[in-house]
Amino acid sequence: MAEPASAPLRARRMRIDTYQEPVLFMRRDCPVCQSEGFEAQSRVAVSWQGHRIVATLNVVDADFITGGEAGLSEAAWRLLGAPEGAEVQLAHPPPIESLGHVRAKVYGRPFSDAAIAEVVRDVAQGLYSDLQLAAFVTACAGNRLDLRETVALTRAMVGAGETIDWGPGRVMDKHCVGGLPGNRTTMIVVPIAAACGLRMPKTSSRAITSPAGTADVMETVAPVALDVPAIRRVVEATGGCIVWGGSVRLSPADDVLIRVERPLDLDSGSQLAASVLSKKAAAGSTHVLIDMPVGPTAKVRSSDAARSLSQLLQDVARAIGLQVRVLETDGNAPVGRGIGPALEARDVLAVLRGDAGAPRDLAQRSLLLAGELLEFGGIASAGTGAASAASTLATGGAWRKFLEICEAQGGFAEPTLATHRRDVVSARSGHVVAIDNRRIARIAKLAGAPKTPCAGLELHANVGRFVERGEALFTVHAGSPGALAYALAYADTQCDVVLVGGDD
Known part of the structure; x- marks a missing residue:
């Protein structure tokens, strides 16, 4: 438990974007700051009417905040949910016991299943500072997790958040490992799959290191920030959806870890496998097709690296009850013409509408993946999936289904281009x-x-x-x-x- 709370301070929204890290701002001469011995980078528990967050302290010497105020960054404000001027209590948070497991891993001791579950639970609850998260990510990087540890990490990430159960039957999904600009096949594959009778509730990410993620592109034509009940309604009505996974708590620890993996540029195979497969399992998927572009400037740069990562993904998937197929694809050059949300959306719409000038490489790549997915889902026999997908696209079935999905998610709009x-x-x-x-x-x-x-x-x-x-x-x-x-x-x-x- 936290130490007894100090005298209350007034909550103030600072309107400072600290991305996803909750940050607290206090004057150095604030009585609470002085009496509690808080220092810059201290972790501070902030409480209001039963809500509690842990934030990193920034000490202020300027006059833009008073000694009676607790300034909250946008992330902290959103998580705490207190109104402007509300009285909040500050205290030292209890020690994070799971950090001992991280230190042990740094010195070469393997994680036990229970240890990694404790770490992930505390990460998902926001108890780790970015410095502590960086230590955990670094301790796991460079293939320092064996298969057992990777499976344990994946299971722990699933268990730390919400899960969706779609009932009996196959639930299809696809994922691209990344590193290929313009590779926006999901928005074509999902409506083809749904039009052919497959169930495909697709939760997608926003960009991490790329100019656009699928959720960013889809958002230029339809709403993507849907909660679980809304996702269910869309899928029940249309057979598919293309929504932002960040609007629901599916593997929330992964979203936190990505925050520090990006600036550190650390994305090991084990972390990638746990990240991808935990999200798929939490979303209720049963069958996952993974597109793995391979090329000298893609994320996966050689066939040897692709085979190694493919085997790891399949081994972890098997252990957690998912069926996975990995398709190694050409990653030598960008796909389509547009790079960026609206420009990529324009390419997608051109393919779905059957425009004469639609990017041929995007269409062909999408049909390859959709055909594989139809066969994986039992809709098409071996060797016939691509033809079935092509027919669905050519006859307008995919375009009609895409519009249906967009309307169910909140309405379709044409993407706006730059001036x-x-x-x-x-x-x-x-x-x-x-x-x-x-x-x-x-x-x-x-x-x-x-x-x-x-x-x-x-x-x-x-x-x-x-x-x-x-x-x-x-x-x-x-x-x-x-x-x-x-x-x-x-x-x-x-x-x-x-x-x-x-x-x-």
Whole structure:
């Protein structure tokens, strides 16, 4: 239990975005701060009418907060739920006993199943600071978790949040390992699967390190922040959905861990497997198709790495009762033309509508995955899934089902495109030899994607195409002149991000 609470302070919303980490702001000369011995980076329990959070303290010497106030960051304000000016109590939180397991792992001792469950429980409850989370993530990185520990981590992450039970029968899902800009196949695969009679409640993520996640793209055409009852209504009515997983507590510890994995750039196979499969199990999936793009600038860079990760995913899935198929796909270049939420949505809509100018590579990739999913779900016999998927797309069944899903989720809208645009042209004539996935994605992010949905870039030249000197290779889209200039300044230093071979 926490120590006895101090004298109350008035809650104040500071309107400071600290992402997902709850942060508390107090003046250094605040009587409570002094009497409790709180210091910068102290962990402080903040309570109001039975609600309790643990926040990291930032000590303030300026006058924008008074000694009688407890300032709360946006994350802390949202979690505590107190109104402006409410009296809150502050106290030292009890020690986090599970940190002992993390320290033991740092020194080489394996996690027991019970130990890892304790750690994940405390992580999901918000008891770990970002520094402590970083220690846990680092202790697990570099393949330091064996198969038993990875299975235990996955089970613990499922057990720390909500789960959805869809009843008997197959519940289909798909996931892309990532690292391939524009690979927005989910929004095409789900309506094909649902139109063919499969049940596919798809919970998707927002962007972590990419210019767009599936939830970001889907949100440009329909609402995605649905709660569990709303998700059930949509799936019961249409057979599928495409919603943001962050709006429900499915494997909530994973969302917390991702917060520190991103800046640390640590994403080991064990952590990836636990992250992906815990979300699928919590969402009630029974059969999961995993798209694993492999290429020199993708997340998975070699066939050997793909085989190793594929085996781990299948072993962990088997242990927790999921059926998984992994499909190794081409990860050498971006998919489609758009990179960024609205631009990727435009590509998806073009494929679903059967537009003559729709990106052929996005359509073909989607049909490959949808065909595999139809066979995996028992709807199509071996070798016939792709043809069934193609027929569903060509006859408009997928487009009608997509509109049905959008309307059930709250209504369909056309994506809005940016007004600030600038072409980046080729300095020479020749064939496009390669496109760097990571650097082309960075340009899109510098332009403002995904926070600005209309931002990103539009590719005009695919690998193998001949371009003339001065011809546009891609167009940068931004929501403001400043963001456009920022992205172009970086693009100007990356003359080979779209590599053109040949002589002038």
